[in-house]
Amino acid sequence: MEKNEIKILKLFGPSVMVAKIPNSTLDALNNYIDVVVEDKKKSSDLDYGNQLVGDVTQEFKLDREIIEKSGWGKFLAGCVNKWVEVELKKKITKFELMTTWIVRQFENEYNPTHWHSGHISGAGFLKVPSTFGKHYQEKTKTYQGGQLQLINGTRHFLSPSTFSITPKVGDFYFFPNYLMHTVFPFKNTKEERRSISFNAKIDDNIYNIYGGR
Template sequence: MDKEKDFEIIKQFGPSILKVKIPNEILNQLNEYIDNIVEDKELSKKLNFGEQLVGDVSQEIKLETEIMQKSGWGNFLGLSVGKWIGSEMGKKITKFNIIESWAVRQFKNEYNPVHWHNGHISGAGFLKVPKIFGKHVQNKENKNYKGGNLQLIHGSRMFLNDSTYTIKPKVGDFYFFPNYMMHVVYPFKESDEERRSISFNAKIDDEIFNVYG
């Protein structure tokens, strides 16, 4: 068993997750768009998405169809999902319909409780991230501080099986996952800077999504 080929870890169970990088051009356009909305009180009220979402956060802004097309955001999501499904299932999607996409402006002590999305495919990524999030009250050096992190949840913890996947936010990182994937965003406490994320829900071909036929 000392040979490398004699030691292989196989992990094929559980939902697939795709990680990609948001192109800088798209990221910058989205941030500029959101900054402009924040400055416009009337527009902020019009595009307020908070009542439809579960988060206890400062502001949740629904993206208009025009900016999703103009920035290339919608096309980026569709191409990424197409490549993901093709790689995972060997199938080509013919439909990619965005139900909604929105940005979340989270600040100190705010959070998003455990929840899941509708549609078929969802995702979450990061447009702005504070330089620091904080640390444990008792300064537990041997424990990873989860403040500001996104955590994906599926199933229950068992022997040789984790039920969570913790993601430390990094600007430009975006994660795709099935709509049913539970997730939570933890509060942070030491920074006055904004944690800005972006999410979406979409539907693909029913024949591909419905694996039960």
């Protein structure tokens, strides 16, 4: 069994955790997605675009069978369990996967700033173009096309309000549901940027820090 290596990032207010999707899970998901893309009826049945804010080519939910068969659900539950235990020194007794979905993004498409429902969310990368393009003008600033940007609060001295992530296949970032994020458009390629996200609930008494004792 592949071991999940995690890294917890304390970049600003909320804790963010990054983990590697196991290769076997990554391959199983991509193979499944390729089948769904070719099957118009299945694509229609699983369509999730009208529930999401992205202006992208396709968004669809994963069905229960592939979540279990690929090990995707087990990966998510295991990582969230470890994250909460390391951060809060508590063990969750509940991991309720509300929904998990695929985003197929192509040239000039984007995901506006938004947040998720549930308690815990995340986003990661299953397929990445060989190039995201470059600035039209010569600039010293990093080109952000295709990047996932996490957003929190406002910028202060020694306190950035954003963290930009360059997509790498297999990287998956976990964050609290309320953390705002966006995905920038990219250009100069016909290749696909394929990502996966989820929303889940954990124990209410762990998530609700304002609850009574």
